[in-house]
Amino acid sequence: MLPPFQRFIDDNASSVWRLLRALCLADDVEDCFQETFLSAMKAYPKLTHARNLRAWVLTIAERKAMDSHRARKRRPQPVEQPPDRAARTRDGFDPAVWAAVRGLPTKQRQAVAHRFVADLTYRDISRVMGTTEEAARQNVREGLKKLRGTLS
Amino acid sequence: MSDLIKRAAKELGEPKEDVMERLMDRIAVEADIAYDEVDTPMGTFTVAATQRGLVALSFERDPEIVVDALARKLSPRVVHAPKRVDDIRRELDEYFEGKRKNFDLALDWSLVQGFNKKVLEATYRIPYGGVSTYSDMARSAGSPRAARAAGNALHNNPIPIVVPCHRVLHRDGGLGGYGGGLPMKKWLLTLEGALERE
DSSP: OOOOHHHHHHHHHHHHHHHHHHHSOGGGHHHHHHHHHHHHHHHGGGOSOOTTHHHHHHHHHHHHHHHHHHHHHHSOOOOOOOOOTTOOOTTOOOHHHHHHHHTSOHHHHHHHIIIIISOOOHHHHHHHHTSOHHHHHHHHHHHHHHHHHHHO | OHHHHHHHHHTSOOOOHHHHHHHHHHHHHHOSEEEEEEEETTEEEEEEEESSSEEEEEOOSOHHHHHHHHHHHTOSOEEEOGGGGHHHHHHHHHHHTTOOSSOOOOBOOTTOOHHHHHHHHHHHTSOTTOOEEHHHHHHHTTOTTOHHHHHHHHHTOSSTTTSOGGGEEOTTSOOOOOTTOHHHHHHHHHHTTSSOOO
């Protein structure tokens, strides 16, 4: 049985917020956050079971993040400046790491974010991304390798 | 490298209170059911409204139990949205202060059907300060001999106080039962002037 939507929000707000903070530009985080839960609420009564709700809402969040990047590309914008490696915001947020993650090819970015931000297991990542578990591991490995190049 | 990411992931923070408030403002508009707790002299109640109106008022102390039942019976899109039940809260406040004799709230009868609904609709027409009997309610619902079934319908009233099942008594004048306990039934009837103050 599906939990009341309020409990679904309470259980998942934090994971969704963290994923979006990693994947979106700062100005888009809150919009995507709202859009994620509004879309989830529309689809919610059609769900046929309550398994993997977190993975489900994280895929919606991820799609919203991608939409926000696409929308930015359509409106001409100053390109995102590579943040100063040393610059961290007061709350310890490290923009350089996430800019590098955003720069990864789609599958690697998804896999890395699901693994390290959302703490999903490889099994869940493979399910969310519609790949094999081995492919999920491979995407994380490749992603990390690229990040090593960008960030060191 | 994975350590660097894990460390950075620890600093992604949590959605702040104002972020959650803005989210809930938007969610509340579209949710099927809004609920909140309401404080009264008789304890804290949980009230719930659909887009059509007040659908449930519960004496249950744990709102989670009420919310689970609503999710199961009506729709899983149930959210905590205090603003959407402000009218209900205000009218209940006025009622408990003795300033309101009739509720002007829109009601949603979704949780009751058939005979039970007829009994409760008849109950809803008993005026403030008045009382009626289980067999009268059964008669109004079209089954004069079903007083016991009428009692059951009243016991399972999803919107007590507003649908005033406390105004239904035994024909011999005995108080009968009450979901919120007999002391509450007495208290309400005294507030309304149907019972003498002790």
